[in-house]
Amino acid sequence: MLAEVIGMVKRSLGDEFRRLLLVVLLVAGMIFLLAACGGGTGSGDQASSDGQRPFSALEREARGTTVNFFMYGGDDATNSYVDNFIAPRLEEEHGITVERTPVSDTADVVNKLLNERQAGDDEGTVDLVWINGENFYTGSQADLWFGPWAEELPNARYIDWQDPLIKKDFGYPVDGYEAPWSQAQFVMVYDSAKVDDPPRTVDELREWVRENPGRFAYPAPPDYTGSAFVLQIFYGVTGEVEPYQEAFDEAAFEERAQEFYDYMNEIEPDLWRGGETYPKTVAELDGLYQNGEVDMTMSYNPYLAQRQVAKGLFPETTRTYLLEGGTLSNTNYVAIPFNAPNKAGAQVAANFMQSPEAQAEMQRTHVVGGLTTLDLDRLPEERRREFAGTPDEAALPLGELQDNRLPEARTGWLVAVQDGWIENVQRR
Secondary structure (H helix, E strand, O other): OHHHHHHHHHHHOOHHHHHHHHHHHHHHHHHHHHHHOOOOOOOOOOEOOOOOOEHHHHHHHHOOOEEEEEEEOOOHHHHHHHHHHHHHHHHHHHOOEEEEEEEOOHHHHHHHHHHHHHHOOOOOOOOEEEEOOHHHHHHHHOOOEOOOOHHHOHHHHHOOOOOHHHHEEOOEEOOOOOEEEEEEEOEEEEEOOOOOOOOOOHHHHHHHHHHOOOOOOOOOOOOHHHHHHHHHHHHHHHOOOHHHHOOOOHHHHHHHHHHHHHHHHHHHHHOHHHHOOOOOOHHHHHHHHHOOOOOEEEEOOOOHHHHHHHOOOOOOOEEEEOOOOOEEEEEEEEEOEOOOOOHHHHHHHHHHHOOHHHHHHHHHOOOOOOEOOOOHHHOOHHHHHHHOOOOOOOOOOHHHHHOOEEEOOOHHHHHHHHHHHHHHHHOO
16 A cells, blocks of 8 residues: 555655655654554663553652551561661652551461452552562562562663573562562571581481581571572472472472472581570571581572671671582562552662662671662672671671572472471471
């Protein structure tokens, strides 16, 4: 059709006018094609899935609003970071008020959203929620999350979305429904005044516990850190990681589980109090370490030891180390519920939490897991230097941590490991 029109124009008009008209038609066609292909709006004005509006439109809509941020409230450093850094900066730069609502268990938020979905409540009270793992998966199955939106944020350009520890949350695809804002990594902590050469493999740990009876303990699952430790040992005993990123296979688990149970039962008699009882929480284990009853503790925050030394709670000779072959790592995300009343403000808040400025402050203050989710190679050089500082002696450099990360197992595997431990080790 277009070719026929152009042919008619050529036959009926003069040369100069024909050339001008052809140029106009060609330019119009190029604009049409770019629009049809989703031409970019520029890194500072990216489109959002919230009506496919540019990010600048979301910023305008969010100004003067309140973002209700529901998050686990049990970590003082994280609470302080949100209250004293994130909230004031969002108020100053975007006119957004952040209302932090602490929860003891994120599953409670998911249950609240499930009830609202079933009741047909199209406008809830949660704008943004700190979530990951099984809670994200549960919400995904019930269509509780708004999106996809996370990869459209301007600061998302600093994130490697193909990184397995970013693109999947406990083995489940994120698909743009969560925005990563912090990473955690499992570390071992010890008193270098009492332990010259800490054990770095499962075999070395078994030998060390045997030679130092009563000086080692770990929290009993389902404590979060205790579950991480037994999964770490399960990885080490079976010598595998990749199979546990796939859907749970009960037959395969049963083939591997007995060797794991044998290992845990073998070290039990030489644990603190002869393995008759286990610390119920990692906080209880930290207390044993602080009081000198055990020589080692553990954490999913690689900067915990540094923070506790600074507070005078852990000995100054405390050091952190990694097990050989890498340690478990996971990512903390924020998600927006399907019925969030302020989706625009939530996206602006999430974008700021991913900014190099906010990520550097998070790492300096040892928040949550304390590790940035940004790909440092994507940052400008002057920003990259902010993350390259040398930590105090009690912590490990960021590069060493990031080079030795292992993904969490999918939930089915993790549940099988911790339930199997309870049945075949703790209750044996």
